[in-house]
Amino acid sequence: MNTKHGRLLRAVTVSVVAALALAACGGSDGDKSSSSAGGAADVKAALKKGGTITVWAWEPTLTKVVKDFEAEHKNVTVKLVNAGTGNDQYTALQNAIKAGKGVPDVAQIEYYALPQFSLAKSVADVSSYGASGLDKTFTPGPWASVQQSGGIYGLPMDSGPMALFYNKTVFDKYKVAVPKTWDEYVDAARKIHAADPKAYIANDAGDAGFTTSLIWQAGGQPFKVDGDKVKIDLADAGSKRFADTWQKLLDEKLLAPTPSWSDGWYKGLAEGNIATLTIGAWMPANLESGVKAGAGKWRVAPMPQWEAGANATSENGGSSLAIPTASKNKALAYAFMDYATAGQGAQTRVDAGAFPATTKQISDPAFVDKKSAYFGGQEINKVLAASADDVVKGWSYLPFQVYANSIFNDTVGKAYVSKTKLADGLADWQKKSASYGDQQGFKVN
Numbered sequence: 001m002n003t004k005h006g007r008l009l010r011a012v013t014v015s016v017v018a019a020l021a022l023a024a025c026g027g028s029d030g031d032k033s034s035s036s037a038g039g040a041a042d043v044k045a046a047l048k049k050g051g052t053i054t055v056w057a058w059e060p061t062l063t064k065v066v067k068d069f070e071a072e073h074k075n076v077t078v079k080l081v082n083a084g085t086g087n088d089q090y091t092a093l094q095n096a097i098k099a100g101k102g103v104p105d106v107a108q109i110e111y112y113a114l115p116q117f118s119l120a121k122s123v124a125d126v127s128s129y130g131a132s133g134l135d136k137t138f139t140p141g142p143w144a145s146v147q148q149s150g151g152i153y154g155l156p157m158d159s160g161p162m163a164l165f166y167n168k169t170v171f172d173k174y175k176v177a178v179p180k181t182w183d184e185y186v187d188a189a190r191k192i193h194a195a196d197p198k199a200y201i202a203n204d205a206g207d208a209g210f211t212t213s214l215i216w217q218a219g220g221q222p223f224k225v226d227g228d229k230v231k232i233d234l235a236d237a238g239s240k241r242f243a244d245t246w247q248k249l250l251d252e253k254l255l256a257p258t259p260s261w262s263d264g265w266y267k268g269l270a271e272g273n274i275a276t277l278t279i280g281a282w283m284p285a286n287l288e289s290g291v292k293a294g295a296g297k298w299r300v301a302p303m304p305q306w307e308a309g310a311n312a313t314s315e316n317g318g319s320s321l322a323i324p325t326a327s328k329n330k331a332l333a334y335a336f337m338d339y340a341t342a343g344q345g346a347q348t349r350v351d352a353g354a355f356p357a358t359t360k361q362i363s364d365p366a367f368v369d370k371k372s373a374y375f376g377g378q379e380i381n382k383v384l385a386a387s388a389d390d391v392v393k394g395w396s397y398l399p400f401q402v403y404a405n406s407i408f409n410d411t412v413g414k415a416y417v418s419k420t421k422l423a424d425g426l427a428d429w430q431k432k433s434a435s436y437g438d439q440q441g442f443k444v445n
Contacts, residue, residue, distance in 0.1 A: 053077075054104040090117075093122075096326075109320055121325055190254060192275055199275060206416040209405070233430070243421075247423070300380040412429050
């Protein structure tokens with residue numbers, strides 16, 4: 001489950017991501033150690049033989065999954081290691097690959113970062129192990145996110161279809177209708193802030209993941225990749241649509257300049273000074289644990305639309321499990337990965353609060369019809385599951401997205417703290433990202 005990647009990205013250093021992208025272009029010594037693909041028979045044989053595998057992941061629900069897997073396969077030991085969250089883990093993983101030692105057999109990798117590893121062949125194509133037969137197992141967004149150039153480089157562990165989380169007490173207090181379009185959202189922002197100058201419809205201090213998610217929903221496709229050829233167009237119709245609308249909120253100072261996941265953010269959510277979150281479906285557990293004062297006040301509605309009557313959504317966050325190419329026991333690693341994502345482990349994780357990437361769990365009446373006491377008894381999974389079905393197709397990330405996101409606040413972020421326009425910030429982001437891609441050997445634009 002990915003909940004804080006935006007905050008973590010801002011903390012990553014350029015040197016770290018540079019190392020990742022360089023590896024993406026040039027490969028590594030570790031890539032050569034074990035690149036042969038196995039098959040389904042190898043997976044069965046590996047389970048029968050048994051052995052030990054190491055899994056690097058920060059996702060807490062995997063602890064129970066590991067225990068259950070070991071109980072089912074007595075001769076298998078799974079060492080679950082938290083090697084850091086997000087970029088901290090990616091850095092450690094890349095260092096291990098380059099060193100040729102200490103490489104785990106399975107690693108948690110977020111969707112936005114997976115292309116950087118798959119392009120370098122630092123993670124294995126698992127199609128032949130059985131993944132090629134799982135195309136109906138996962139919802140479309142996460143399933144598309146683990147595929148690159150005809151290969152399958154991971155299995156979806158969770159997903160983040162977006163929805164509008166809103167504080168009903170605030171909307172009721174100021175008699176503001178829950179917005180169904182982004183134009184209505186801007187109007188609602190004006191009404192809420194006019195009624196209480198301390199209250200904002202949302203916070204936004206500049207977040208690459210949020211920005212790309214809204215461009216995605218608007219139909220933008222600013223990043224296109226064909227081998228080493230990369231096209232970046234952050235002035236396409238979807239990007240422009242986002243920039244034009246969000247610029248109104250910035251110009252009229254209708255967004256709380258509060259970084260997400262900060263103490264001020266939690267306080268604002270609890271006190272009603274931040275009235276909405278347009279965010280991934282993994283959010284409910286975070287509200288329940290981090291904003292206890294909001295119990296009974298919050299609700300979930302479909303994501304506002306760029307066109308009235310539309311049903312377009314996008315993804316925000318989410319992680320896969322992948323097998324590093326240097327793993328010495330890929331067949332056994334795949335057996336665990338399959339169990340954790342497509343097998344019984346998927347239900348175990350959903351029962352622990354994860355939002356499923358599997359069609360079986362996301363369509364299960366026990367999941368969809370479940371009422372949430374925190375959300376006033378609302379069946380919130382109905383809204384979230386519907387969002388998963390409406391994710392706009394065709395989105396892709398850059399093969400050096402980790403680096404690109406790390407410079408977001410130095411480019412687009414200026415629009416949040418100065419008179420720089422969002423469109424100009426996006427243009428600067430494009431220019432600097434393209435320059436970096438060229439330096440790493442890609443042919444950009």
